[in-house]
Amino acid sequence: MSVDRLKDLKKGQDYEERYELHSTPTTMDGFLNTITQLQDQVRSIHTHVDQIQTIQAAMLQVTDTESLILHRTELDTLTQATQTLMNHTKQQLKAIEPAMGQSDLTVRKNQFAALTRQFLASIERHRTTAVDFQRDEAKQLERQIKIANPDATADDIASAIARAEQGGSAVFSQQLLRHQTAQSTLTAVQERHDDIRRLAQSVHELSDLFQEMQSLLDHQAKVLGEIETTSYDVVDQIEQGEKHVATAILSAKATRRKKWICFGIFVIILIILAIVLAVKFAPSK
Secondary structure (H helix, E strand, O other): OOHHHHHHHHOHHHHHHHOOOOOOOOOHHHHHHHHHHHHHHHHHHHHHHHHHHHHHHHHHHOOOHHHHHHHHHHHHHHHHHHHHHHHHHHHHHHHOOOOOOOOOHHHHHHHHHHHHHHHHHHHHHHHHHHHHHHHHHHHHHHHHHHHHOOOOOHHHHHHHHHHHHOOOOOOOHHHHHOOOOOHHHHHHHHHHHHHHHHHHHHHHHHHHHHHHHHHHHHHHHHHHHHHHHHHHHHHHHHHHHHHHHHHHHHHHHHHHHHHHHHHHHHHHHHHHHHHHHHHHOOOOO
16 A cells, blocks of 8 residues: 555545535435445445455565554554445445335335445455454464464463454463563564454454344335335225226116116106096096
């Protein structure tokens, strides 16, 4: 990583403002613009992971303390920047989560789901990178402990690595100090111990972030599934209503027809009655 790039990453406030979502988009154009911005951020995360892998590989190869310190500083700064970017992306995704009543809901849910899956892939890649480097660092720590303390057993070394992963303190400090030539190695062991501790914390945070985003995606799928079910129910109810209306129309037509028939019969009866009365009361010639 270049010195200029390292300086850029140290500008934390400017970096955060670059990816700040100033307001939640309400229109479809605003939503799609935010999707595009977040896609760029996910690509930036992958770029960061590539750079992290390069620095990690260099750390495993260098032997001089000055170079190792420089690489470690670069790695810590870039890891922090990546974590900041991931947190911003998470918050922005939550801000544009589709909800019932929004226009173009199908488009929103498809775009949101695709972007969330891309973000999950970047989180998992970052986490896997950290796990792999943690394993390599553990091997380095094992070699350094054996150099500084040849009497250390396999169980002792495994315990030291486990304590580092759990955030505990280095347990070989006092033993290493007994060796007059072990001071430089002791420093290296302690630094490697701190590396593993930070990696373990990073892996834990990334695992939590992955689970949180996976839950968000699952919840979104559940909510949208309920919306689709409700939509199907509404369609069924409309179809049933249309059938009832059609039946009512036919019934009304039949009723009107019967009324006209009854009226016709009534008129015929009146005519017949009028004829009978006319014949009965007509004067005789």
